[in-house]
Amino acid sequence: MFALVDCNNFYASCERVFRPELEGRPVVVLSNNDGCIIARSNEAKALGLKMGDPYFQVRELLRQHDVAVCSSNYELYGDMSRRVMWYLGQVAPELEVYSIDEAFLNLSGMTRYLGDLTEYGARVRADVLQRTGIPVCVGMAPTKTLAKLANRVAKAASKAATPALSGSGVLCLDTDDKRQDALARVGVEDVWGVGHQYATKLYAAGYRTAADLAACPLPWARKNLGGVVGMRLVRELQGYPCLSMEPSEGGGAVRKSIACTRSFGKPVTAFEDVMGAVATFVSRAAEKLRRQGSAARVLTVFVSTNRFGNEPPPFTRSALVTLSVATDDTLELAAQARLMLGKVWRPGTLYKKAGVMLDGLERVGEQQLGLFEQPAAVSGKRMELMGTLDALNRQYGKGAVMVGSASVRKGVGAAWEMNREQKSPAYTTSWGELWRVWV
DNA sequence: TCTGGGGTCCTAGGACCC
DNA sequence: TCTGGGGTCCTAGGACCC
Numbered sequence: 001m002f003a004l005v006d007c008n009n010f011y012a013s014c015e016r017v018f019r020p021e022l023e024g025r026p027v028v029v030l031s032n033n034d035g036c037i038i039a040r041s042n043e044a045k046a047l048g049l050k051m052g053d054p055y056f057q058v059r060e061l062l063r064q065h066d067v068a069v070c071s072s073n074y075e076l077y078g079d080m081s082r083r084v085m086w087y088l089g090q091v092a093p094e095l096e097v098y099s100i101d102e103a104f105l106n107l108s109g110m111t112r113y114l115g116d117l118t119e120y121g122a123r124v125r126a127d128v129l130q131r132t133g134i135p136v137c138v139g140m141a142p143t144k145t146l147a148k149l150a151n152r153v154a155k156a157a158s159k160a161a162t163p164a165l166s167g168s169g170v171l172c173l174d175t176d177d178k179r180q181d182a183l184a185r186v187g188v189e190d191v192w193g194v195g196h197q198y199a200t201k202l203y204a205a206g207y208r209t210a211a212d213l214a215a216c217p218l219p220w221a222r223k224n225l226g227g228v229v230g231m232r233l234v235r236e237l238q239g240y241p242c243l244s245m246e247p248s249e250g251g252g253a254v255r256k257s258i259a260c261t262r263s264f265g266k267p268v269t270a271f272e273d274v275m276g277a278v279a280t281f282v283s284r285a286a287e288k289l290r291r292q293g294s295a296a297r298v299l300t301v302f303v304s305t306n307r308f309g310n311e312p313p314p315f316t317r318s319a320l321v322t323l324s325v326a327t328d329d330t331l332e333l334a335a336q337a338r339l340m341l342g343k344v345w346r347p348g349t350l351y352k353k354a355g356v357m358l359d360g361l362e363r364v365g366e367q368q369l370g371l372f373e374q375p376a377a378v379s380g381k382r383m384e385l386m387g388t389l390d391a392l393n394r395q396y397g398k399g400a401v402m403v404g405s406a407s408v409r410k411g412v413g414a415a416w417e418m419n420r421e422q423k424s425p426a427y428t429t430s431w432g433e434l435w436r437v438w439v
Numbered sequence: 440t441c442t443g444g445g446g447t448c449c450t451a452g453g454a455c456c457c
Numbered sequence: 458t459c460t461g462g463g464g465t466c467c468t469a470g471g472a473c474c475c
Contacts, residue, residue, distance in 0.1 A: 198472080226471085
């Protein structure tokens with residue numbers, strides 16, 4: 001048996017934990033740059049607000065309904081997530097942190113000790129709420145895909161308008177009847193692994209519900225739903241596990257690629273300004289790289305113009321370099337990034353976005369050396385320097401020490417800085433921003 | 440004025456190997 | 458007229474996830 005624990009309206013719930021007066025009031029959380037809506041409380045959903053709605057388009061509606069608007073605060077959400085995940089790690093033998101707000105638990109071999117699974121789920125739910133203030137739903141089933149589906153049904157039931165009909169936020173599909181019943185309640189477009197393209201295809205072929213999809217012939221699934229992926233999907237819905245746990249120890253999964261990309265608060269034209277952004281992104285990406293003990297062989301830099309503009313037509317240009325030896329050295333990556341930016345640079349362009357990506361990751365200390373590289377290429381001194389850099393930034397705050405090209409004049413924000421007009425404090429991760437309680 | 444960011448896996452096709 | 462069989466590696470692109 002697998003359980004999927006999913007936080008309800010996670011970012012909105014995080015904001016509410018520290019602003020209880022928002023309880024009952026619609027809340028939305030905006031993406032970076034206050035661009036669009038990425039999280040909504042139930043009340044906000046009820047107003048018809050959609051995921052991805054551009055903020056400037058719904059601003060008036062939000063005002064009319066007195067919706068609380070929050071800029072995204074990933075430090076806060078990340079920290080709240082760690083608390084939830086830490087607890088979940090205590091109540092199951094195996095934990096897979098699937099995303100910032102969801103985790104799979106492997107309950108195999110445990111069911112006889114856990115007793116009634118619905119009760120177990122209810123206990124997990126109550127404990128997470130008590131310990132972190134975050135409401136969650138729990139879905140349990142013999143496959144991961146069915147656990148996701150169970151969670152979805154549980155969530156829908158817990159929102160039902162009539163309290164008498166509202167479920168407990170927990171659903172366990174431990175019999176074939178329950179499985180069939182749940183499958184029939186979920187639209188095929190809401191199945192985990194069915195996106196927009198597949199949903200269209202499925203509808204055209206007459207598949208409407210998850211139950212229809214579960215009865216789909218495997219060759220059809222193979223042909224139309226991405227090959228082996230589609231077959232697994234159907235089998236999982238039938239109750240045959242095809243996806244296994246990918247347990248996350250400690251800090252979570254080791255990434256195979258690492259990116260840092262941002263839209264700018266306003267268009268930027270000066271090379272050194274964009275370079276400042278790129279240097280900052282390289283630094284952050286390299287920090288992530290070192291945190292997971294990896295080194296990168298491939299560095300990509302890209303710049304884009306406003307993708308919603310028409311004139312001149314929007315474009316993205318990117319350049320990549322393959323290093324002879326993988327590195328986690330910010331300075332080396334930043335120097336390469338400058339060269340890459342030079343390659344794609346077109347003077348006089350209004351840039352709206354830039355980013356860097358690191359690929360071809362290898363474990364530090366196990367990097368493949370080039371034919372003509374001395375082992376000393378992986379320099380001990382530089383590693384020490386990077387260790388010091390990370391330690392300083394941990395102790396004195398992000399950006400305490402940075403590469404020169406990322407720096408800006410004191411008191412003047414970077415030209416590319418994002419807009420975040422309504423950011424909440426880092427209540428749990430910054431001494432200067434602790435939650436204040438008046439007694 | 441204003442439209443996010445960061446990942447994964449799979450397939451197909453080309454280049455190349457013996 | 459005839460012109461094999463079996464691989465690997467890499468990349469680009471497409472689909473999906475949150």
